[in-house]
Amino acid sequence: MDLSTTAREKLVLAAFSPRRSRITEGKPFPLGATWDGLGVNFALFSAHASKV
Numbered sequence: 001m002d003l004s005t006t007a008r009e010k011l012v013l014a015a016f017s018p019r020r021s022r023i024t025e026g027k028p029f030p031l032g033a034t035w036d037g038l039g040v041n042f043a044l045f046s047a048h049a050s051k052v
Helices: 005-016
Strands: 032-035 040-043
Touching: none
Parallel strands: none
Antiparallel strands: 032 040
16 A cells, blocks of 8 residues: 555654543453553552552
8 A cells, every 4th residue: 555645744743642531440450451452451450558
């Protein structure tokens, strides 16, 4: 695919432009960071944590 300079610039700008993130409730498993195809789920466990 041969892109013009303008088309290339638009792709780069779209890839690095700030976007508004949506934060939604995740899943409690698997523990750690997991890519789900749309975003990253972070699942943590601590028996005594009061903050993260």
